[in-house]
Amino acid sequence: MLNPIGKAVLVTSSLAPVAFGYGVAAIAEGRGTSETCRWFVMGAGLTVIAALMPWIARDGSAPIKVKTKGLKNSDKEVLVFLVTYMIPFISKPTFSTEPSLIIIIYVFGVIFISVYHTNMFTFNPMLALFGYHFYEIETEGGMKDLLVSKSVFREQVNDLWIARMAEYVYLEVEEPETCLTQPG
Template identity: 30%
Template sequence: MISKFAKIIFVLTSLAPVLISLSLSLTDSSTEIRISLILLALILFLLAKVTLEEIAKNGEIEPIKIISLKTADHEVLAYLVTYLVPFLASISVQNAIIIYTIIFISIYNSNAYHFNPLIGLLKYHFYQIETESNVSYILITKKEIRNVQMIKHISHITDYLVIDKDIV
């Protein structure tokens, strides 16, 4: 498990679309700043992709017995408000940095980092699962799960975020 590193990557990646929104809203800023924000968003997206693929391939395999499951893909909608903030008012780069630092800290501390639209673009789905030992996790998988027995092995990304090992 690469808990802290992965958690930071996923928080940053969940905010990457904000960088694109900010770039589009900063019409008075230099082209270099706007392009830099877009490039940073792309780098974060690729870093999340590589991190997920690496854990899916090389993470420690753990058996799991799931007793309940529900989709959590819809939680991504909560991020839309964050993505639209740059368009709501004319804000300076300095104020944007302060706002998004506060949002970053909030997402990191609330463990809401796994609901990430960019991961959804990679065709991953999010499920809230409960194991036979009554522990709840968020499962990331490329499968559309119809039966809890479809998932037999996982790898931990963070303490309560796991990835389906059967997708490799």
């Protein structure tokens, strides 16, 4: 199980497009290779972390069977994330890719704290890049959680096998050989 750091890693890895955006801005401004590369290396590192997260959750968390009474596609949240990521780049005619360290910490910190503490995490663009889809599921107990899945659900699913990635975030997994069920 990735929790308690799983949520922090999910939020942080979702910021990879921001780092890639700074890299593209550095190229557009004719910045040097070292400055340009640092942004792409940061983005690539966050992408690798995102790629490893489902594997870690699958291996480190005991799968449970959960009964659902609602399933809603959350993939459409990508537009909100992309627009949010691009606002800094379209707000100025020129955008410095050499911001001070305090500005970088502030921007990433505000985004991180906002997403982490409000549980508004509903989409990770890097996981979407690897073919994952995002769903809001409602359990029989009335809880609404985020499901990350390679499956494309076109109708209601009543039973799912899941592994916990973070608080309120689950990964759909294969049915294990030994069965655990969600406590009633």
